[in-house]
Amino acid sequence: MIDPQSSMRVIHTHPIRIYYEDTDCAGVVYYSNYLRFAERARTEMFRGIGFSNIEYSKCEGITFAVRRCDAEYLKPAFLDDLVEVDTGNLDLQGASFWINQNVRRYRDLLVTMRIRLACVDKEGQVSRIPKQLLTNLQKLNRTVS
Amino acid sequence: MIDPQSSMRVIHTHPIRIYYEDTDCAGVVYYSNYLRFAERARTEMFRGIGFSNIEYSKCEGITFAVRRCDAEYLKPAFLDDLVEVDTGNLDLQGASFWINQNVRRYRDLLVTMRIRLACVDKEGQVSRIPKQLLTNLQKLNRTVS
Amino acid sequence: MIDPQSSMRVIHTHPIRIYYEDTDCAGVVYYSNYLRFAERARTEMFRGIGFSNIEYSKCEGITFAVRRCDAEYLKPAFLDDLVEVDTGNLDLQGASFWINQNVRRYRDLLVTMRIRLACVDKEGQVSRIPKQLLTNLQKLNRTVS
Amino acid sequence: MIDPQSSMRVIHTHPIRIYYEDTDCAGVVYYSNYLRFAERARTEMFRGIGFSNIEYSKCEGITFAVRRCDAEYLKPAFLDDLVEVDTGNLDLQGASFWINQNVRRYRDLLVTMRIRLACVDKEGQVSRIPKQLLTNLQKLNRTVS
Numbered sequence: 001m002i003d004p005q006s007s008m009r010v011i012h013t014h015p016i017r018i019y020y021e022d023t024d025c026a027g028v029v030y031y032s033n034y035l036r037f038a039e040r041a042r043t044e045m046f047r048g049i050g051f052s053n054i055e056y057s058k059c060e061g062i063t064f065a066v067r068r069c070d071a072e073y074l075k076p077a078f079l080d081d082l083v084e085v086d087t088g089n090l091d092l093q094g095a096s097f098w099i100n101q102n103v104r105r106y107r108d109l110l111v112t113m114r115i116r117l118a119c120v121d122k123e124g125q126v127s128r129i130p131k132q133l134l135t136n137l138q139k140l141n142r143t144v145s
Numbered sequence: 146m147i148d149p150q151s152s153m154r155v156i157h158t159h160p161i162r163i164y165y166e167d168t169d170c171a172g173v174v175y176y177s178n179y180l181r182f183a184e185r186a187r188t189e190m191f192r193g194i195g196f197s198n199i200e201y202s203k204c205e206g207i208t209f210a211v212r213r214c215d216a217e218y219l220k221p222a223f224l225d226d227l228v229e230v231d232t233g234n235l236d237l238q239g240a241s242f243w244i245n246q247n248v249r250r251y252r253d254l255l256v257t258m259r260i261r262l263a264c265v266d267k268e269g270q271v272s273r274i275p276k277q278l279l280t281n282l283q284k285l286n287r288t289v290s
Numbered sequence: 291m292i293d294p295q296s297s298m299r300v301i302h303t304h305p306i307r308i309y310y311e312d313t314d315c316a317g318v319v320y321y322s323n324y325l326r327f328a329e330r331a332r333t334e335m336f337r338g339i340g341f342s343n344i345e346y347s348k349c350e351g352i353t354f355a356v357r358r359c360d361a362e363y364l365k366p367a368f369l370d371d372l373v374e375v376d377t378g379n380l381d382l383q384g385a386s387f388w389i390n391q392n393v394r395r396y397r398d399l400l401v402t403m404r405i406r407l408a409c410v411d412k413e414g415q416v417s418r419i420p421k422q423l424l425t426n427l428q429k430l431n432r433t434v435s
Numbered sequence: 436m437i438d439p440q441s442s443m444r445v446i447h448t449h450p451i452r453i454y455y456e457d458t459d460c461a462g463v464v465y466y467s468n469y470l471r472f473a474e475r476a477r478t479e480m481f482r483g484i485g486f487s488n489i490e491y492s493k494c495e496g497i498t499f500a501v502r503r504c505d506a507e508y509l510k511p512a513f514l515d516d517l518v519e520v521d522t523g524n525l526d527l528q529g530a531s532f533w534i535n536q537n538v539r540r541y542r543d544l545l546v547t548m549r550i551r552l553a554c555v556d557k558e559g560q561v562s563r564i565p566k567q568l569l570t571n572l573q574k575l576n577r578t579v580s
Binding site for chain 2: 316321322323325326329347353355356357358359360361362363366414
């Protein structure tokens with residue numbers, strides 16, 4: 001699906017319910033919490049293609065570290081809202097990738113994020129993305145193009 | 146259902162996936178986060194009987210405040226775990242109630258909580274639980290007894 | 291100092307400023323965050339007698355795990371409040387201890403907590419509190435009696 | 436002071452101690468928490484020139500909303516670290532401003548953030564920055580140029 005508003009090729013969607021813990025006394029979702037929501041959505045996208053965090057770190061000895069996160073806050077989310085995190089526009093490189101993640105409430109775009117993730121080993125050194133995972137990510141990326 | 150381990154009459158179960166945000170550098174879920182999980186589960190239990198947070202506060206002018214929370218930590222939860230929050234043993238009074246909430250991983254009891262919630266109005270004064278909500282809570286409570 | 295309101299023998303006080311991140315859309319500090327404040331205060335109390343988290347875990351191979359936390363919420367804290375966490379009433383045993391922690395705003399008692407901490411090794415097994423640390427805790431405990 | 440590494444004209448520095456709550460099971464500070472640290476530092480910078488959150492929202496009827504936050508993660512922070520948030524390079528406009536915030540551990544630059552804040556009224560509408568606050572921000576900004 002290509003989201004008409006953000007022109008993102010969406011490859012994964014993850015629902016998030018807003019609870020008291022997510023809000024602040026200005027009455028809206030606190031700005032750093034959208035980064036948590038994005039991480040939950042990435043985790044579920046990875047799980048959907050067969051890779052859990054535990055497998056990465058235990059079996060492959062790698063993990064993904066956020067190197068960059070550019071967030072634009074367009075509209076606030078509120079208590080009890082059911083928002084969705086759309087993930088797409090993967091730009092895969094050998095040891096890192098760019099990804100777009102948007103938080104929506106129905107058709108209302110609330111927050112857009114552009115994130116760069118690097119594959120790192122246990123010593124924190126940059127490492128190539130494991131081949132099987134790279135293949136699965138490429139396949140997922142192609143399903144919408 | 147009566148949980149054999151905790152002898153709780155379970156009236157509601159809510160699944161929670163453990164993400165990086167929930168853990169700390171000791172490798173386990175940080176102790177205060179179980180209180181967040183419990184609040185998510187209570188919110189969904191209330192929603193299930195027709196009462197959302199927004200309705201309380203906007204229409205009825207009331208909200209529920211935690212007056213007491215006694216938590217016992219038996220075993221840790223880890224990244225990627227799918228835990229469940231069981232809620233039960235409601236002890237309803239006119240303006241407040243006691244509730245038990247257990248966090249389980251399959252049959253492993255991880256954390257037990259006993260919580261007292263008070264119904265308060267916009268000025269923070271204790272207020273009777275709205276009649277319809279009380280009736281629905283009593284009905285829910287009876288389904289397992 | 292013995293706090294007249296809570297009759298706690300206070301052995302350590304730690305100030306906490308309330309920021310947006312600590313509050314929720316009910317306009318008050320979210321209930322689980324007081325457990326964070328308590329942990330910050332315990333960390334600083336330990337640091338004050340020469341034991342940092344890193345030293346425990348790296349040098350001694352031990353850490354402290356919360357086994358129980360009973361919290362009573364008396365009054366709310368608000369944005370911009372400067373609250374203080376009083377720690378006292380240590381009840382030291384060989385491998386664990388009970389501790390009281392109160393959150394105050396000036397003379398107003400907001401939250402009282404009674405917490406049991408167990409000393410655990412890297413495998414999560416109960417372990418005796420290292421001798422030097424135990425001695426320092428006993429000394430600290432005696433300064434107010 | 437002009438930071439040689441980031442060439443930022445630093446107008447305010449705020450220390451942050453890293454606690455368990457800030458870290459995740461990868462052993463480092465969780466990426467969204469740096470945005471919390473930045474907000475704490477901005478709050479203290481504002482307080483230092485005589486404007487608390489409460490005064491804004493109660494007296495002036497305005498608050499500052501983050502419209503954009505671009506974060507670059509260079510190196511991780513760890514448990515027990517004492518980091519500092521440098522704030523500077525204010526670019527004041529009539530109803531919003533850009534600001535740079537860097538998280539350092541001594542001379543090590545860990546995270547750089549470029550943030551745009553908009554002054555909004557109670558209805559969430561863009562509003563001019565109150566004159567006295569604008570004057571004080573300009574004065575603060577000039578102290579280092």
